[in-house]
Amino acid sequence: MALLYSYGFVFAVIGVSALLGKVGLLSDEGSRKFIHIGVGNWIILAYMLFDNLLIALIGPASFIVLNYLSYRYHWIAAMERQDDTRNSLGTVYYAISLFVVVFLDYLIEGAWAYSLLPILVMAYGDGLSAIVGLKFSSKQLINHKSVYGTMTMFVVTLIIGFILLSTVWMVVIVAVVATLVELFSPRGYDNLSVPLVLYIVMLLL
Secondary structure, X not given: OHHHHHHHHHHHHHXXXXXXXXXXXXXXXXXXXXXXXXXXXXHHHHHHHOOOHHHHOHHHHHHHHHXXXXXXXXXXXXXXXXXXXXXXXXXXXXXXXXXHHHHHHHHOOXXXXXXXXXXXXXXXXXXXXXXXXXXXXXXXXXXXXXXXXXXHHHHHHHHHHHHHOOOHXXXXXXXXXXXXXXXXXXXXXXXXXXXXXXXXXXXXX
């Protein structure tokens, strides 16, 4: 049942995004970011629904395959960029990050709470920073990242950090690391680098 709820949640997010795009309420990029942000909330459901995290791995593992096939054959248009010159394996890296983080939580008993922040930062921070960067013109930094987008990543990570962490200095460290990793990661690779680096940072802190 937990797997059924998980798949239902993810496909509901994809379906709503496709519907909003079809009626013109979301652009192609807006549809992608809606999915990017929405699916990240699965990490919360995972720890609410699954008693065995090995079973939870089935979901991310299946989406690694599905997302790759969608990338190759454009099965799910709402998830893929229409401009092939900007395309990447970002959706595949997203699923890989979910798989790796949940697997590490299975190995490190009692550390599962550390995965909430990395995944939510990837979902909300990276997703909203891209939206703001496209919406408002500002100076380009590196890897096609804008000043406003980078500032958004920092602020969103701060907000998530203050919700989930107990000390201000930890929040600031996490926000700075997340922002720098996202800034220096090429397009798509931030879906892999941000959550995995933040997971390590959370363990070290």
